[in-house]
Amino acid sequence: MKKGKQTWWFENRPVIIGTATVVGPDEGDGPLAADFDLVHPELDLQQKSWEKAERLLLEQASDLAIKKAGIGKDELEFYVGGDLMNQIISNTFAARTLGVPYLGVFGACSTSMESLAIASMIVNSGNGKHVLAGTCSHNCTAEKQFRYPTEYGSQKPPTAQYTITGAGAAIVAPAGSGPVVECATIGRIVDLGVKDPFNMGAAMAPAAVDTIQAHLTDTGRSPGDYDMIVTGDLATVGHRIATDLLKRGGVPMEQTVFADCGLMVYDVDRQKVQAGGSGCACSAVVTYGHLLKRIEKGELKRILVVATGALLSPLSFQQGESIPCIAHAVSIERNEVQP
Amino acid sequence: MKKGKQTWWFENRPVIIGTATVVGPDEGDGPLAADFDLVHPELDLQQKSWEKAERLLLEQASDLAIKKAGIGKDELEFYVGGDLMNQIISNTFAARTLGVPYLGVFGACSTSMESLAIASMIVNSGNGKHVLAGTCSHNCTAEKQFRYPTEYGSQKPPTAQYTITGAGAAIVAPAGSGPVVECATIGRIVDLGVKDPFNMGAAMAPAAVDTIQAHLTDTGRSPGDYDMIVTGDLATVGHRIATDLLKRGGVPMEQTVFADCGLMVYDVDRQKVQAGGSGCACSAVVTYGHLLKRIEKGELKRILVVATGALLSPLSFQQGESIPCIAHAVSIERNEVQP
Numbered sequence: 001m002k003k004g005k006q007t008w009w010f011e012n013r014p015v016i017i018g019t020a021t022v023v024g025p026d027e028g029d030g031p032l033a034a035d036f037d038l039v040h041p042e043l044d045l046q047q048k049s050w051e052k053a054e055r056l057l058l059e060q061a062s063d064l065a066i067k068k069a070g071i072g073k074d075e076l077e078f079y080v081g082g083d084l085m086n087q088i089i090s091n092t093f094a095a096r097t098l099g100v101p102y103l104g105v106f107g108a109c110s111t112s113m114e115s116l117a118i119a120s121m122i123v124n125s126g127n128g129k130h131v132l133a134g135t136c137s138h139n140c141t142a143e144k145q146f147r148y149p150t151e152y153g154s155q156k157p158p159t160a161q162y163t164i165t166g167a168g169a170a171i172v173a174p175a176g177s178g179p180v181v182e183c184a185t186i187g188r189i190v191d192l193g194v195k196d197p198f199n200m201g202a203a204m205a206p207a208a209v210d211t212i213q214a215h216l217t218d219t220g221r222s223p224g225d226y227d228m229i230v231t232g233d234l235a236t237v238g239h240r241i242a243t244d245l246l247k248r249g250g251v252p253m254e255q256t257v258f259a260d261c262g263l264m265v266y267d268v269d270r271q272k273v274q275a276g277g278s279g280c281a282c283s284a285v286v287t288y289g290h291l292l293k294r295i296e297k298g299e300l301k302r303i304l305v306v307a308t309g310a311l312l313s314p315l316s317f318q319q320g321e322s323i324p325c326i327a328h329a330v331s332i333e334r335n336e337v338q339p
Numbered sequence: 340m341k342k343g344k345q346t347w348w349f350e351n352r353p354v355i356i357g358t359a360t361v362v363g364p365d366e367g368d369g370p371l372a373a374d375f376d377l378v379h380p381e382l383d384l385q386q387k388s389w390e391k392a393e394r395l396l397l398e399q400a401s402d403l404a405i406k407k408a409g410i411g412k413d414e415l416e417f418y419v420g421g422d423l424m425n426q427i428i429s430n431t432f433a434a435r436t437l438g439v440p441y442l443g444v445f446g447a448c449s450t451s452m453e454s455l456a457i458a459s460m461i462v463n464s465g466n467g468k469h470v471l472a473g474t475c476s477h478n479c480t481a482e483k484q485f486r487y488p489t490e491y492g493s494q495k496p497p498t499a500q501y502t503i504t505g506a507g508a509a510i511v512a513p514a515g516s517g518p519v520v521e522c523a524t525i526g527r528i529v530d531l532g533v534k535d536p537f538n539m540g541a542a543m544a545p546a547a548v549d550t551i552q553a554h555l556t557d558t559g560r561s562p563g564d565y566d567m568i569v570t571g572d573l574a575t576v577g578h579r580i581a582t583d584l585l586k587r588g589g590v591p592m593e594q595t596v597f598a599d600c601g602l603m604v605y606d607v608d609r610q611k612v613q614a615g616g617s618g619c620a621c622s623a624v625v626t627y628g629h630l631l632k633r634i635e636k637g638e639l640k641r642i643l644v645v646a647t648g649a650l651l652s653p654l655s656f657q658q659g660e661s662i663p664c665i666a667h668a669v670s671i672e673r674n675e676v677q678p
Contacts, residue, residue, distance in 0.1 A: 087425070087447065103444065106445045186417060188439055314425070
């Protein structure tokens, strides 16, 4: 494996001028409920299929983000998005509804930061003015596709995670009011041979650590340069492993708050979510809904969001392959902070 | 639908310093056989599954492209790729083998130009030096996933297309010897309601036309500014529809050669490929294997490759949805041509 430059610098300091988050009932019952723009009381959103419900989550988040950014729909120039569904179909249909130039991306649950990184590069390069980064996941579509339909009521081990139902969207622009996307570190695949799809946290933890280390090396920073370093969806098991691996790797994590979106979005002790949350929308709704509000309030100055993704397919699992994992990190800071 | 600026300009003129193409037996039996770097005599590449064979095609194309570019494996900085498989698993495994920072993308058969556009933007922005754009498809994995396993021997209507078995990879760099990636036009979703997965050409043709028109509007050019405008995989049916739509739209296509990679890769009259070729690798192997060689020889000065993609999933088809389509266009020219 190569040790090199994995970090993109956005020297023109693109700004997130608007975000929106839409979630389902379980996330609305969690500790961050007040931070989400729209909480649906039912999982089906009164749609005829789970897939249609997932698509609607993203369409609502996109619409709301455009409104909150104070731009017209016709001012949106590009849309970068992806999700967990085969052929990222939820994003395709949402992009059809929006009718703007569209780049589909796939990084499983790391899609949130992959799309934000690419959107920021488009804006930073001057090739786009208003670019939307969006992602979504739905508990029932993900269970149906990757494991068993929820209607079967199958049991899960405590290492399993609970795919969150939600969508997050952010609009990046060359200037305006909002937090700045400072740089992004693109991850490489890390696969230490874990094969259990009910233990994604353990599979993904080494990828998160690899990207955090690459980011710190590339930027010459230490964890203390961030008020918070937050992984996407490692949950209880993966967070413990990542903490341990960083310690062994000599990364002084006690200088900063090391957290995980999958542990923040639910009350893991009270809600029946096994080890914690997961899914494309996990890091998206926590970052766009909760963390950016804390930046706005001045409680956080600079954060590193390390979205983690398990890139398995049901077929690769059936064929006995291990789970290739990845993590993409984006540094977001208050507008007044100078690099 | 918005009429606006869909085109990215690469003012630093990134260069394709190396490409490679690997194909299967049917493509090796076609008119472009001599242009491919490696022709496999058997469909299974002596692997245990079609999926492993598809992955190997891409790994071989990536390795060869690196060699032909004259760089070391450790000089490759980013890898942008995608394919038709659920969770783009062929690219994920190839990226695991390469071990470099990886961005997964999905645009169905438009992935070839989507990945080349993003790779060129990374290089153009100075955030990467050697970036690989790769894609692959395999007839038997695609049939199995989207229609029926080929072992069933099911019949197909003449409007159906034949997914090509192959992989194409290109390495983009800030300077060097090779054709220049001048600009890229990102497509939006066009869906006129076609629901028949055995008639992708008809579904995709309007998307190709939409992107060609957007490109000409954005650049202020006419078709005559290109020696060739080539679509990805419209095949017989779609090519006829696109030609007709362009004529009706007042685009003077007789000024240039309007061709289709799906019609170039096979001898459609002789080979049993129904309406012609399709698949992620279709435009990739024709562009990287054949067209860039013609540019190198001086037979072509500037071409526009309009890779077309049908973004359906088997599930969206089963749920009665129509087929959302997209096309991404990349303009490639000889190094001496000034913009």
